[in-house]
Amino acid sequence: MNQWLDERLHISRLNDKFLRKAFPVHHSFFLGEITLFSLIILILTGILLALAYEPSNSLVTNSFDPGTSDKPNLIPAAYHSALKINAMPFGDMLRRIHHWTANIMVAAAVIHMMRIYFTGAFKKPREINWWIGMLLLIFTALTAVTGYVLPYDNYAYQTLKVIYGIAASVPWVGEWVAQAAFAGKFPGAGVIPRIYGYHIMLLPGILLALTGAHMLLMIKQKHTQPQYAKRIAYKKIVGVPLSTQQTPIMLLLAIMFAAIIVLFSAFIPVHPIEHYGPPSTTPINNIKPDWYLLWVFGALAIIPSFEVHLFGGLIGAEFVGAIVVPTLFLLAMFAVPMLDRSKDNMYYAENPTNHPVRLAAGVAFMAAMIVMSVAGYKPELISAGILNTANANTILWILLFLIPAVCYFGVLGIVRGIRTLREADQRERGAFSPADD
Amino acid sequence: MTRYKRKDPEITRRKFINAAMGGTVAVGGISLLSTLGTANPVFRLTRDKMPPLKGDVLVHAEESKEGQIIKVSELSDQLVRAWPMGKGEDGSNVIRKGDPNNILALFRFPKGQLVAPTNLEATVDGEIVAYSDVCTHAGCSVADSDQGDGMKCPCHSGQFDPKRGCIVTGGPPPRALAQLPVQLDGEQLVVSDFFLAMPYPYIAESEWESFKKEVEEQLA
Ligand code: FES
Numbered sequence: 062m063n064q065w066l067d068e069r070l071h072i073s074r075l076n077d078k079f080l081r082k083a084f085p086v087h088h089s090f091f092l093g094e095i096t097l098f099s100l101i102i103l104i105l106t107g108i109l110l111a112l113a114y115e116p117s118n119s120l121v122t123n124s125f126d127p128g129t130s131d132k133p134n135l136i137p138a139a140y141h142s143a144l145k146i147n148a149m150p151f152g153d154m155l156r157r158i159h160h161w162t163a164n165i166m167v168a169a170a171v172i173h174m175m176r177i178y179f180t181g182a183f184k185k186p187r188e189i190n191w192w193i194g195m196l197l198l199i200f201t202a203l204t205a206v207t208g209y210v211l212p213y214d215n216y217a218y219q220t221l222k223v224i225y226g227i228a229a230s231v232p233w234v235g236e237w238v239a240q241a242a243f244a245g246k247f248p249g250a251g252v253i254p255r256i257y258g259y260h261i262m263l264l265p266g267i268l269l270a271l272t273g274a275h276m277l278l279m280i281k282q283k284h285t286q287p288q289y290a291k292r293i294a295y296k297k298i299v300g301v302p303l304s305t306q307q308t309p310i311m312l313l314l315a316i317m318f319a320a321i322i323v324l325f326s327a328f329i330p331v332h333p334i335e336h337y338g339p340p341s342t343t344p345i346n347n348i349k350p351d352w353y354l355l356w357v358f359g360a361l362a363i364i365p366s367f368e369v370h371l372f373g374g375l376i377g378a379e380f381v382g383a384i385v386v387p388t389l390f391l392l393a394m395f396a397v398p399m400l401d402r403s404k405d406n407m408y409y410a411e412n413p414t415n416h417p418v419r420l421a422a423g424v425a426f427m428a429a430m431i432v433m434s435v436a437g438y439k440p441e442l443i444s445a446g447i448l449n450t451a452n453a454n455t456i457l458w459i460l461l462f463l464i465p466a467v468c469y470f471g472v473l474g475i476v477r478g479i480r481t482l483r484e485a486d487q488r489e490r491g492a493f494s495p496a497d498d
Numbered sequence: 499m500t501r502y503k504r505k506d507p508e509i510t511r512r513k514f515i516n517a518a519m520g521g522t523v524a525v526g527g528i529s530l531l532s533t534l535g536t537a538n539p540v541f542r543l544t545r546d547k548m549p550p551l552k553g554d555v556l557v558h559a560e561e562s563k564e565g566q567i568i569k570v571s572e573l574s575d576q577l578v579r580a581w582p583m584g585k586g587e588d589g590s591n592v593i594r595k596g597d598p599n600n601i602l603a604l605f606r607f608p609k610g611q612l613v614a615p616t617n618l619e620a621t622v623d624g625e626i627v628a629y630s631d632v633c634t635h636a637g638c639s640v641a642d643s644d645q646g647d648g649m650k651c652p653c654h655s656g657q658f659d660p661k662r663g664c665i666v667t668g669g670p671p672p673r674a675l676a677q678l679p680v681q682l683d684g685e686q687l688v689v690s691d692f693f694l695a696m697p698y699p700y701i702a703e704s705e706w707e708s709f710k711k712e713v714e715e716q717l718a
Contacts, residue, residue, distance in 0.1 A: 219638065222598070223653065226636045229699065241538040246547075248598065251539060342559050342579055342601045342631075344639035346652045362654045366635065366670040368701075375701045378670055379636055440655040444644060450657065450668040 076304075082280050083300035084307040087287045089180075091314060092173035093279075098315045099166035100272065102322065106159040107261065113149065115142035116257035118213060118248065136339040139213040139253045143334050157326035163205045165322065167353045170198050178397065178423055180410035182285040187407070188398035190278045195395055197271050200264055202353055207260040209351065213253055216332065218340035219348055221256075222247060227383040232374030248340075285410045296408060347440060359436030360386045363457045393426070414476050421472035425465035432461045546596030548713050549697070550582035550678055554689040556628070557583045557593060559601060565593060567686055573606035573626060577642045577649065577660075580604050580628070582689055599698055601639055602678060603631035603649070604687070605660050615663035617694055620679030626687070628678040629664045630697040635671040637698050649675075 066072055084090065120135040125144060128134030146152040174194060177183050183191040206224070210217045225247040228239035244251035283298060290299035301307050337345065350358050361382035369376045400419075413420045435442075436457045442448045448456055558566045559579040568580055580602040586592040594600045606626045612618060621627045633640050638653035648667060649658040656669035664675035676697040679690040696706035 223636050223638070226699065237538065240541075241534070244537070245539045246541055246597070249539065338561075341561055342595075342598065342639055343561070344641050344652045346641070346644075348638075348652060361636070362670070364670065366666075366672040368672050370702075377672065377701070440650075440652065443655060450655065453655075 079280060080304035081302045083283070083298045083302055084310075085284045085287050085290070085300045089176045090284065090287075092169055092176055094311060094314060095318055096166055096169040096173055097272065097276075098318050099162050099169060100268065102162045102319060103159060103166065104265065106155055106162070107265075109155055110146065110159055111261055113142065113146050113152070114211065114257075115139060116211070116254050118250070118253040137213050137253070139211060140334065140339050143212040143214070147334070153330075154323075154326060157329070157331045158322060159208075160331040161326050161329070162322055163208060164351065167198075167201055167205060167351075170194075170201055171353070174198065175423070175427075179413040179420060180285065181401070181407065181416065181419070182410060183398045184401045184407040185398075185403060185405070186282055187278075187285075190275060190282070191398050192395060193271055193275045193278065195391070197268065197275060199391065200267050200271065204260060204264040204268060205351065206354070207256050207264060210256050211253070211260060212332070212334045214332075214334040214339065215337040215341050215343070216334075216345060216348065218248070219345055220350070221252070227379060230377055230379035231384065232371065232376050232380060235380075286408055287410050288412065291409050349437060352434070355437040356390075356430045356433035357383055357387050359433035359439070359457075362439045363433075363436045363454050363461070365454060390430075414479060417473050417476040420476065421469045424472050425469040428468040429461060429465045432457070432464050436461070543712065543716060544596060545584065545586050545592050546594050548584070548594055548717075549597070549600060549692065549709075550594065550602065550689045551584055551713070551717075552689055552691055554582035554584040554594070556580040556602065556604065556680070556687040556689070559595075568604065569685060570606070570622075570626065570682070570687070573604055575605060575607055577631075577640075578604040579631060579639075580687075599630070599632045599637065601631045603629045603640065603660070603675070605629075607661060611661050613662055615665065615674075616661070617663070617677055617679070620677060620690070620694060622680060622682050622687070626680065626682075627660065628680045628687075628689075629660065629675040630678065630693060631675070632698040633671055634666075634673040634675065634698050635669070640675065 063072070115138045117138040119138055121138045121141050122128070123134040123136045123141060123144075125148075126134050143156075146156060177191065177194070210221050210224075221243075225239050225243055228242055229235040231238055240246060240249075242255075243249060244255040249255075284300070286299060290297075293299055301310075349355065361379070364378045364382040364386075366378045368378075439448070439453055439457065443450055443453055556568050557580060558564055558568055559581045564581075565583070568578065572578060581593045581595050582600060582602065583591055583593045604626065609624055612621060612624050612627055616627060618624050631639050633651040633653065633656055635651065635656050636653055638651050640649045640651045640656070640658060643650035643657065647659075649660055649664070650656070651658075651669065651671065654670050656671035657667045658664045658671070658675055659667045663677060666672075666674060674695070676693040676695045678693050680687050681690045682688070692710055696703055700706040700709070
């Protein structure tokens, strides 16, 4: 039977190419796998949720609280179905798992990228995979945001309004873009079906295609080798093959990961849609985006208001804060592989401290992101009396430049210090060792 | 060598295929793009989406009292949210909440506290004033400030002073909230004209003017 299959499908080639792929033995290489497992869990729980979800924002009578016949209690069908999901056995749990896994997927992807950046694994020949990885990160965030809107409670509604406003703030074409993206003027009758289409068809499709490309390239180009591989067998691939050694490790990791998420979801509730209620005009105090978009929110909060009219278009703070600034940050990340001019292919993961400037720049970049995220808490900082409306922007702007600068030079200093110590150490040892060593 | 190569039928065939593929991609791409047109549905200006109009009655927007007519005695220096309620095509009452940007903020201050640039002509006795409750920054609904005076937008802490025409007193919003002229008709608060300035989401006076025209034409 094996032979029969092999003659037709060339399994042995598959075996050589894929199943024998060597995986480096180092825990930091699990981050990508965790991201992948998250995607799988998300798809599985997403399918289950989709079976019970009703993608429509038309009003229906609330079956839990129907009101009276002359004044029925009408709520959007999507919100109603989310309430029903919460009421079904393990329905709330399903929503929680889906929600927390999405957050973890973004987190794992971010840490995975940090690993790649700090060890120089984006260098030739892996630039393309860095770019695909960036696209994966962006589309993951977009998928998460569209998912956010689907329960269509008041929180989702207010968020959607801001997203619509941001899309509409693009000069010249904004209004058209926003209406095309969200099925008409906010809140159009078809806005939930539209976002549902994005969330369960368009964006997951893109994610799966990109993930496929990402992994094929990774198999073709091989992982970067951890440092110890250099000592064991120079310029040889060291690691354990996917089949059979890596597979049990992966399975173990996947099961452990799933278990942790389920445990997590059992104790930490998600976004309580009952609390926020159906869409209404009551504003929600301290509404915030998810943590990975908080920096954009912070940028919006500290950019002072201005308006420039240019050829009949309007360039305003919204557009600059929510579109121009994030684009610049993302472009900087896209440009990372271009900073490296080496002609040779990279084999070994580098020690970050051997590349102090890259390390310091990365730390400074993350510090800037964190300061911007903190700026997203401006209203709270003001309410708590730490800042006041008059000085909040100035102070946050100063911090936005000061803290990354301090981080940059701090890291450089520390790394140089460690290096001088190490060199002095070596010199000393050299002085005491025999000359013929 | 090159002379022979140019005559090589393999090359011409490849060129032909490349050109054909390029042409197909271009035509196909353009025709696919044209389907994108369906992404943007036609906007129908129904009565529930029209802005507050002359003659509209102001009703409560708060969920528990939605649709009830607002009484003067219910107003104070604390914000009261209201919808304009007008007549539908068949003469029945229509709350104009099809466009969430129609939400209004009502205040009543002791005489003499409302000052310029508030348009006092457009208030009731210099006491009751109505504004658009939609922040000119990114369109959040503005609330009473949690630090005493005025209004504060919960989104990016824009601040407005409702006693002075809702001018911006802090934060990022670019413009004051638009004032809506109101008058008293018996017990009811009634809208007496369009917003005095362009409300959110308009960014150019001309757009707001042409929208007003469109509304008037459709009603005529
Ligand atoms: S939306 Fe009101 S301050 Fe930004």
